[in-house]
Amino acid sequence: MLSFQKILSILLLAVLSYQVSAVSVTTRGVRNQAIFGIEFPKESRTYYGSEAGVQSISTQEYITTNFRVIELNIVTQGSALLRIYYSRPLRPGELQQAISDGLGATGIPGGSSIIQRPLPPQVQAMADRAAGVSEAVTVTEVIKEYPIATHAHTIEFRIGSREELLELHQELKKHWLKEPAFFEGGQIVSEDESTGKEMKPRSLGGTLFKVEE
Helix, strand or coil, rough: CCCCHHHHHHHHHHHHHHHCCCEEEECCCCCCCEEEEEEECCCEEEEEEEEEEEEEEEEEEEEEEEEEEEEEEEEEECCCEEEEEEECCCCCCCCHHHHHHHHHHHHCCCCHHHHHCCCCCHHHHHCCCCCHHCCHHHHHCCCCCCCCCCCCEEEEECCCCCCHHHHHHHHHHHHCCCEEEEECCCEEEEECCCCCEEEECCCCCCCEEEEEC
């Protein structure tokens, strides 16, 4: 019989494995080797694009009056932009702190009365609404306001965690840059799992990336 300590160790490893594998990568997951795909939970959330058409893969993080956002952008030939992002409501005081930091970067002293002064009522009201907005939005829904903001030529997906987005970015970047990896049976494996011990370049084309959550 397994000891209690060994059982705990196995359970801990299972949890860690789940946490670090929020994005699965399948080499040759797309029959057309010139195309790569990204699939998200729910049938209506998929993206397929041409490897040759990718011009840049980037991430950026910023705040609005309601949310802190980190987004992954893939620019391709043509007019469409792929945007995948994670957002969360601003915490109390976070917007004011950001404004304070911005003023400090311009050389205004940290104790300036400009920084200590309350935010304009309209700005503060928008920040206070963040909690209410978050209750109406699920972790994967994209909100668009028509006709105020049509987001023309933008394909958008929202995912459930910051870590998941960063993991997806790393995998996409490694394949686009053709960073070498160990392969076994046509799939990427760790060095310990590789029998040939030969590293080959990754390829964005033909690869299917699947966001698990």
